[in-house]
Amino acid sequence: MDKFFESFSSYVPLSNALKKELSSRMEPHSFAKGQIVHSADRICTRSFFVQEGILRLYFLKGGQEITEFFGNTGEWVNSPRSFMKQVEDIYYVDAIEDTETLSLHVKDLMFLFDNFPEMERYARLSMGSTFAHLMERLTSIRFTTAREKYDHFLNTYGDIYHRLPLGMVASYIGIAQETLSRLRHEK
Amino acid sequence: MDKFFESFSSYVPLSNALKKELSSRMEPHSFAKGQIVHSADRICTRSFFVQEGILRLYFLKGGQEITEFFGNTGEWVNSPRSFMKQVEDIYYVDAIEDTETLSLHVKDLMFLFDNFPEMERYARLSMGSTFAHLMERLTSIRFTTAREKYDHFLNTYGDIYHRLPLGMVASYIGIAQETLSRLRHEK
């Protein structure tokens, strides 16, 4: 729980009242390596805060798994549109390694939004960070060579890239895995 | 002003008290076609709501203007990271055609966030929409042919694409303008 409180405080001061509510409403969930956390045939009702391990957001395109996002320690993972609008969407979530999470049900989140303006502010600000990250990534993907895409990836995920299977990294940055394998070995 | 109130209400009910504050704090600004709205050498202190016309967010890469976003009627435009964090960033904003806007200063926005939880909710929800849009775009850009990128663009900007110069559209979807010109004429 502490890891989450710390993350929260880095955006917004955290009151004891909210701390107490969060403690009673967030549930621990563990996932084994390879385990599915959320499947595309369901509506996503929980958001997962990663305490230890890595979750992955992905979808299927022509049988292939395309990685959209790696959720490292200290990050929230869910199927965004499904979670926020309570509709079905194309995304899956699974665990890349054994992972410990705290999860929050959408109903509890809505309760907190309604009763703690600081919660809403936290959501706005942390979404802002992710948003900025996404914009950078968009730029990195549009006008760069495979090499530059890989370098940009190393800049943002350098600390965990050795824990991520090559194929997942390749689909994340939008190149063929053979190309990525060659990049790794050249020079 | 009405156009903005309408847009706001589509996310969150708008109280009269907030309506009044917004009315007194939002300033009308007009821009002529081609005019710079925000330059990368400044910190972005205002966000612009487009009432009529089109604004464009872009940056320079090797002398070339790369379009990041088209701000159509009913949308907010600013240099996102610069505006939210009050730091310099690489983005410019200009007007693609004669454009009428309402602008809100970051200080006023902060005041509204502090005093009207509904304002913060509106920000969170509307950012959520943009976020979803960005994710789709990211997908559209990674694993598709030039043709598919263009089709995806037409789906989201079909109503205004004839008002956008070809070169800007090409850089927005991440292909060469010669390729886009050929796509338009094939079949």
Add this chain to the structure above:
DNA sequence: GTAATTTTTTGATCCAGGTCAAAGGAAAGA
């Protein structure tokens, strides 16, 4: 510890689309 499965590497081929160059059209200024 060995077999089965999955992941990564290496090789060979090929083409979508980028780049360079130049002509044609449209719009804006004078």
Add this chain to the structure above:
DNA sequence: TCTTTCCTTTGACCTGGATCAAAAAATTAC
């Protein structure tokens, strides 16, 4: 109206990286 500037089209060429195929290496399961 004419001229200049900007935007779009067309042509020719070439390369980065995708695709297909198969071997090698690493994990996982038994």
